[in-house]
Amino acid sequence: GENVEQHPSTLSVQEGDSAVIKCTYSDSASNYFPWYKQELGKRPQLIIDIRSNVGEKKDQRIAVTLNKTAKHFSLHITETQPEDSAVYFCAASSGGYQKVTFGTGTKLQVIP
Amino acid sequence: DAGITQSPRHKVTETGTPVTLRCHQTENHRYMYWYRQDPGHGLRLIHYSYGVKDTDKGEVSDGYSVSRSKTEDFLLTLESATSSQTSVYFCAISAPGQGDGYTFGSGTRLTVV
Numbered sequence: 001g002e003n004v005e006q007h008p009s010t011l012s013v014q015e016g017d018s019a020v021i022k023c024t025y026s027d028s029a030s031n032y033f034p035w036y037k038q039e040l041g042k043r044p045q046l047i048i049d050i051r052s053n054v055g056e057k058k059d060q061r062i063a064v065t066l067n068k069t070a071k072h073f074s075l076h077i078t079e080t081q082p083e084d085s086a087v088y089f090c091a092a093s094s095g096g097y098q099k100v101t102f103g104t105g106t107k108l109q110v111i112p
Numbered sequence: 113d114a115g116i117t118q119s120p121r122h123k124v125t126e127t128g129t130p131v132t133l134r135c136h137q138t139e140n141h142r143y144m145y146w147y148r149q150d151p152g153h154g155l156r157l158i159h160y161s162y163g164v165k166d167t168d169k170g171e172v173s174d175g176y177s178v179s180r181s182k183t184e185d186f187l188l189t190l191e192s193a194t195s196s197q198t199s200v201y202f203c204a205i206s207a208p209g210q211g212d213g214y215t216f217g218s219g220t221r222l223t224v225v
Contacts, residue, residue: 100214
C-alpha cells in the first residue's frame with residue numbers, strides 16, 4: 001500500500017518568515033495530494049490540494065508543489081502568522097474509493 | 113456546521129468491553145471512513161464504506177468492525193476494547209465528483225482503562 005513520509009515533525013519560525021513542509025510518497029499511482037491543518041483539539045481541515053497533472057498550486061499565502069518523478073510534494077507558507085500555528089498533515093490518494101494515506105504530521109509554531 | 117457529527121465525544125471504558133462509536137452525516141455522501149489518530153502515527157485508516165452495506169478494511173482494522181445500514185450512519189465497533197485502542201477516532205466523508213477532500217467529524221476521544 002501507499003506510504004507517506006513527512007518532514008520535519010516540528011518546525012518553529014518567526015512571524016513573517018516562510019515555512020516549508022516536505023512529503024514523499026511511495027505509490028506511483030497516487031494522483032491526489034491534499035494538505036490538512038489541525039488546530040489543537042479540533043478536527044483536521046483541508047487547506048489545499050493538488051492533482052498529479054499539476055506541478056504547483058497557490059492560494060493566497062499557501063502553495064503546494066509536486067514532483068511526480070521524485071515522488072515528493074511540499075507545502076509552502078509565506079508571511080507566517082501566529083494563527084498558522086497548528087499541526088499540518090500531508091496525504092496521498094490513488095483514487096480507489098478516495099482512500100487517503102496520511103503523513104505523520106508537522107507541528108508548526110509561529111513565534112510572534 | 114460541517115454536516116457530520118460523531119457520538120459520543122468522549123468515552124472511558126474498561127478493557128474487554130464492547131464499544132460502538134457513531135458517525136452521522138446529513139450530506140448524503142457516498143463514502144465514509146474511520147481513522148484513528150495517535151501521536152507519531154498521524155491518521156490511520158481503520159475501515160471505510162463506499163455505500164450502504166459496502167465496507168472494507170483499512171490498514172489498522174484488527175479488533176474493529178463496522179456497519180453501514182443507512183447512507184447517513186457509519187458505526188465503528190471495538191469488539192473487546194484493549195488499552196492499545198485508546199485513541200482519538202475521526203470519521204470522515206467524501207463524495208465522488210465533488211473533489212476528493214475529506215470533511216472530518218469532531219472526533220471521539222476514547223480511553224480504555
